[in-house]
Amino acid sequence: MICGCTPASFRRPRALLILVCFSVSLLSFLRCFSTLGTRPFDIRRELPYIEPLDDKIRNSEFPISPDARCANFPRGIFDKIQIVVKIGAPEARSRLAAQLVYNAACVQDLLIFSDYEEQLGQHHIHDALANLRPSEWAGNVDRDIYTQIQTAKDAGDHLLRSTQGWKLDKYKFLPMMDMTWQMRSHKDWFVFIEADTYVFWDNLFRWLAHLNPETALYMGSPVWSERTFAHGGSGIILSRHGLQKLVRPRGYDCKVAGCTQYGFDLDSRCCGDEVLADALRTRGISLTGFWPMINGEKPATVRYGREEQWCEPIISMHHVNETDQAEMWNWEMRRASRSPVTFEDLWQSQEHLISSRRTHWTVLPEGSVLNARDGHASAAFAEACERACLQKKWCYQWQHTIGSCELSRSIRVGREQLPDKHGSLCISGTIMHRIAKFKQRMGHCEDAHWVRPNPR
Incomplete structure (x- = not known):
């Protein structure tokens, strides 16, 4: 029989095959969709x-002596790992001193x-x-700040941290790389931190x-910007081959480590x-x-309340003051x-x-800001601000100051915040039953999740 239609006996297997393919594709999509954001x-x-x-x-x-902790560090562990601390001159006897007593107490080199x-x-x-050539400073007014620091320190003056001193920070990075390679080129890893960085060594x-x-x-x-870069305070890690590619050749006719900014104009x-x-x-890295x-x-500013920042190990943190x-x-x-710190x-x-x-406590809220001047009644007093948070399913924490109510989508431990010069109190709070649900949702980490490289 000649017919323009496909016999029913052939149509059914084809329909079944299409259904199976569609089901497999749907399951694959749902599996991928469920891991979005993870x-x-x-x-390990x-x-x-x-x-x-x-x-x-x-x-x-x-109190436990740091010597007790250091005795448990593997012998020679820093033979192949170079720790480099970058500071400003005023930090030497404050932040750096605390770093040396505590976090860096066991670093031999x-x-x-x-x-x-x-x-x-x-x-x-x-x-x-110290080794930057005059041509590297040409026309740069920030050199005056450097000269002032040298003069003040030579005279024995006590320096305070200031925005002026901070302006010099950007000039240290490239010379520091150069000098580090000259002094420690035999190391495998170079970990660059600041005085207020905390490293979990294990x-x-x-x-x-x-x-x-x-x-x-x-x-x-x-740091996601027009030109993505690694945040210096969190810690920058370079492999031996990475640092070697950066500093060789050093550039120009420069023969002394730390004498060049590699052709970059840092003034602007x-x-x-x-x-x-x-x-x-420029080196392809x-x-x-x-x-x-x-x-x-x-610790006070970590954002909890989402899927990440729970089972992941912590390698470093920043803005860690002396206390x-x-x-x-x-x-x-x-x-x-004996498990990694997560x-x-x-x-x-x-x-x-x-x-x-809590009174005199900020939870550093991030979310909605409701101001009295915009007619929000929740900004009138703390109880109203708390009610506003309860009405938002996404709100974990609230904070009230005069004329302002802030609601937060994340959970932060926070820190003390004393009244300002106008006597304004900071009152904050947490919706505790939502914290309980958050903990229940996250559960206990059976294993640490060592994240793979983030998108470049």
């Missing part, structure tokens, strides 16, 4: 590099760069700007063990970490991001777990500071 990660079940302290020491009512050369105990502080050692220093790597926490540039990224880009493991927050340094170091020394661990150490309502 960063790919690896699970391995022994720690730094063992916890003995129970007797950890549970002592007396530390390089420190500043805008003034001096000796601090057993540590020599190198002047990153996590750093575990992470670097899975990377190849013979690959040209430039890693950090991305914002930040040295941004210029460093540009210099590396792009940023490999590892946020949130390399992090720009400190924070002491508290975090002592908490680490009393920690019994954001969940950090949360558990800080959760007791979260309250349904």
Whole structure:
């Protein structure tokens, strides 16, 4: 029989095949959709590099000496890892001093760069700007700031941190890279931090063990801008091959380490970490991001409430002041777990500071701002602000000051905030039953999630 139609016996298998293909495609799509926003990660079940302290020491009512912690660091662990600290001259006896007593107490070989050369105990502080050629400063008014610092320090004056001194920061990055390579070119890894950076050493050692220093790597926490770069305060990590490609050839007729800015005019540039990224880009090296493991927050400002920043290990944090340094170091020394420090661990150490309502406390809210001048009744007093938060399903925290109510989509521990010069009180609070739901949703981390490189 000749017919323009397909026999029913043939139509049914074809329809079934189409249905099966559609089902498989739909399942594949749903699987991909369910992981949107979740960063790919690896699970590694391995022994720690730094063992916890003995129970007797950890549970002592007396302060624990850093020597006890340092004794548990593997011998020679810093033979292939160079830690480099960048500071401003006024930080030498404040932030740097705290770094040396606590977080960097166990670092056997530390390089420190500043805008003034001096000796601090057993540590020599190198002047990153000392070798810059006059042509590198030509027409630059910021050189006057450098000269003033040299004169003041030579006279024994006490320097205070200022925006003027901060202007010199961007000029240190490239000379510092040059000088570091000259002094420590045999190392595998170069970790550049600042005086208020905190590094979780065991996590750093575990992470670097899975990377190849013979690959040209430039890693950090991305700052997404027109020219993406690694945030300097969170920590910048370069492999040996990466740093070698940057500094060789040094450029021009420059024979002394630290004498050039590689042809960049820094006068009009914002930040040295941004210029460093540009210099590396000219060598064919792009940023490999590892946020949130390399992090720009400190315990009080970490944003909880979303899927990330929970099971991820923390490699570094920033804006960690002298008090924070002491508290975090002592908490680490009393920690019994052999697992990597994760954001969940950090949360558990800080959760007791979260309250349904606190006066003189800011939760650093990010979300909606309701102002009295715009007619929002919720800005009139704290109770109204709290009710406004309860009415928003996404709101975890609220904060009230005179004429303003702020609602937050994330959870932050926060910090003390005393009345301003006008006597304005800061009253904040947390919707505790939503915190309980958040904790239930996140659950307990059975394993640390070592995130893979973020999009470049």
